[in-house]
Amino acid sequence: MARFSPRSPLSDTAGVLPPLGRRSMLKGLLATAGVAALPGLAACGSGGSGGSTDTVTFGSNYSDAVPKGAVQSVMDAFTKAQNLKVTVNTKDHNTYQEQITNYLQGRPDDVFCWFAGYRMQYFAGQGLASDLSDVWTDIGANFSAAQKEASTGADGKQYFVPFYYYPWAVFYRPSIWQQRGYEVPRTFDELVALAGRMKSDGLIPIAVGQKDGWPQMATLDYINLRTNGYEFHMNLMRGKEDWQGAKVRAVFENWRRLLPYYQENALGRTWQEASDSLEKGEAGMMVIGNQVLEKTKGQLDDLDFFAFPEIDPAHGVDTVEAPIDGFMLSRKPGNPDGAKKLLRFLGGAEAPVLYTKANPSVIATNAQADTSGYNKLQRKYIDFVGQAKHLTQFLDRDTDPRFASDAATNGINAFLNNPNDIDSVLKGLADQAKTIFTG
Structure with a gap:
C-alpha cells in the first residue's frame, strides 16, 4: 500500500516510476x-x-x-x-x-x-x-x-x-458530464443524488476495483475525515479511538449509502480494470490517486477531479489525502x-x-x-x-502496518461483501486494534 506509496504496480512503458505492489x-x-x-x-x-x-x-x-x-x-x-x-x-x-x-x-x-x-x-x-x-x-x-x-x-x-x-480525489471525464448535464457535488447528499441520477442514465456511477485490497482505504479515510475530522481520524489510525464507537459507526453508515452505486463485483476487479470503465465512459466517477494520470496520458484534456464532498460543515473539505x-x-x-x-x-x-x-x-x-x-x-x-x-498519507501509511494489512483490508472487504453487517465488521476491527495497539 502507499508503501513506497499508495499505488499498485504499473508498467514502465510510459517512462514513470512503477510503485510497489x-x-x-x-x-x-x-x-x-x-x-x-x-x-x-x-x-x-x-x-x-x-x-x-x-x-x-x-x-x-x-x-x-x-x-x-x-x-x-x-x-x-x-x-x-x-x-x-x-x-x-x-x-x-x-x-x-x-x-x-x-x-x-x-x-x-x-x-x-x-x-x-x-x-x-x-x-x-x-x-x-x-x-x-x-x-x-x-x-x-x-x-x-x-x-x-x-x-x-x-x-x-x-x-x-x-x-x-x-493527491487522491474523485476523478471524472468532463465531456461525459457536460453531455449529461451533471454538476460537481459539494456535499455528500449531492454526491449520493448524482450517483442515483447516473444509475438511472445507464452509467456505472462509481468505478471500483478492490481486488488488491487497498484502493478503498482512500474512501474510508475520506468519509471518516469528512464525518469526524482530522484529529479524530489520526487518533483512530493510532489506536486511540474505539472502532466500535458511534463515530466510526457513522462512517460506515454514510459509506453504506454509496454502495448501491458501486460497480458490481468490486472485490474481483483491479483498480486498472475499474479505471478502464472510467476511460471508456462507462462509469461516471472514481476515487483514485495519480495512478489514473499514469494510465490515461492520452486523455489528460478530458480528465478532471474534485474534492471528496463535505459531510459535516464543521470539517468541510479541509483535509486532503496526499501521500x-x-x-x-x-x-x-x-x-x-x-x-x-x-x-x-x-x-x-x-x-x-x-x-x-x-x-x-x-x-x-x-x-x-x-x-x-x-x-x-x-x-x-x-x-x-x-x-x-x-x-x-493514506491509511496504510498513517497506521500500524499490521493493522493496515490485516484488520483494515479484511474489514473493508467484509463490509463491501455484506454492508448490512456493520456490527461484525466493527467488532473485528476493534478486536484487532486492541491486540495491535495495546497488546
Missing part, C-alpha cells in the same frame, strides 16, 4: 513496525560515507531506468553546485521496502528515501533517523504548514524533507555536514523540477519549484493541496 509493500510495512525483516539488508547499505568529507552516500529505491536516471540527474546537479560527490546505492523496490529496518539498524547510507507521516515518525521514534530541524530553518519557507506537519516527529522536531506528492515521498538522514551519517547540504538541495527548488520532468504524474512539494512545464491537472493539484489545512 500493495502486498509487497505491506511486507515492508511489517518490517517498519519492528517485525523481523528478511536477512541481508544490512549488506545493502554502503555504510555511509565513512567519514569522507567529499562524498555523501544516498540510499535509493528508484531502481527502474527512468526514475533512476532522474535521480542521477539530481545528484549530478548537486555535485556541480556543491563540489561534493554522491554515491547512489540503488536497490530494487521490494528489497528496499522489505528490509528497511535491518538496513537502518546496520550501516545505512547518509541520506535515504522514505515516506512522510507515521512511517517517518516510527523511525524517528526508534532513534533510527536524525533531527533535521536545522535544515528546516533553511528550507521551511518552501513548504506549507501541512507539509511541515507531515514531516514532524512526535517530539515536535522535523525528520523528513518532502520531495513530491500525489508525500522524500528523504531522511540516518542516525549516524558518515558525513553529516555533506548529507545536510544534500538535503537542503533536495528541499530546494531545482531538484524536484529535474525529477518531475521525468515523472509528470507527481507534483513537487516545493512551492518555489518551476511549474511552467506542468500539465493542467498538475497545476490544479497545486491549488488543491495548497488550500488544505491538513494532509493525510
Whole structure:
C-alpha cells in the first residue's frame, strides 16, 4: 500500500516510476513496525560515507531506468553546485521496502528515501533517523504548514524533507458530464443524488476495483475525515479511538449509502480494470490517486477531479489525502555536514523540477519549484493541496502496518461483501486494534 506509496504496480512503458505492489509493500510495512525483516539488508547499505568529507552516500529505491536516471540527474546537479560527490546505492523496490529496518539498524547510507507521516515518525521514534530541524530553518519557507506537519516527529522536531506528492480525489471525464448535464457535488447528499441520477442514465456511477485490497482505504479515510475530522481520524489510525464507537459507526453508515452505486463485483476487479470503465465512459466517477494520470496520458484534456464532498460543515473539505515521498538522514551519517547540504538541495527548488520532468504524474512539494512545464491537472493539484489545512498519507501509511494489512483490508472487504453487517465488521476491527495497539 502507499508503501513506497499508495499505488499498485504499473508498467514502465510510459517512462514513470512503477510503485510497489500493495502486498509487497505491506511486507515492508511489517518490517517498519519492528517485525523481523528478511536477512541481508544490512549488506545493502554502503555504510555511509565513512567519514569522507567529499562524498555523501544516498540510499535509493528508484531502481527502474527512468526514475533512476532522474535521480542521477539530481545528484549530478548537486555535485556541480556543491563540489561534493554522491554515491547512489540503488536497490530494487521490494528489497528496499522489505528490509528497511535491518538496513537502518546496520550501516545505512547518509541520506535515504522514505515516506512522510507515521512511517517517518516510527523511525524517528526508534532513534533510527536524525533531527533535521536545522535544515528546516533553511528550507521551511518552501513548504506549507501541512507539509511541515507531515514531516514532524512526535517530539515536535522535523525528520523528513518532502520531495513530491500525489493527491487522491474523485476523478471524472468532463465531456461525459457536460453531455449529461451533471454538476460537481459539494456535499455528500449531492454526491449520493448524482450517483442515483447516473444509475438511472445507464452509467456505472462509481468505478471500483478492490481486488488488491487497498484502493478503498482512500474512501474510508475520506468519509471518516469528512464525518469526524482530522484529529479524530489520526487518533483512530493510532489506536486511540474505539472502532466500535458511534463515530466510526457513522462512517460506515454514510459509506453504506454509496454502495448501491458501486460497480458490481468490486472485490474481483483491479483498480486498472475499474479505471478502464472510467476511460471508456462507462462509469461516471472514481476515487483514485495519480495512478489514473499514469494510465490515461492520452486523455489528460478530458480528465478532471474534485474534492471528496463535505459531510459535516464543521470539517468541510479541509483535509486532503496526499501521500508525500522524500528523504531522511540516518542516525549516524558518515558525513553529516555533506548529507545536510544534500538535503537542503533536495528541499530546494531545482531538484524536484529535474525529477518531475521525468515523472509528470507527481507534483513537487516545493512551492518555489518551476511549474511552467506542468500539465493542467498538475497545476490544479497545486491549488488543491495548497488550500488544505491538513494532509493525510493514506491509511496504510498513517497506521500500524499490521493493522493496515490485516484488520483494515479484511474489514473493508467484509463490509463491501455484506454492508448490512456493520456490527461484525466493527467488532473485528476493534478486536484487532486492541491486540495491535495495546497488546
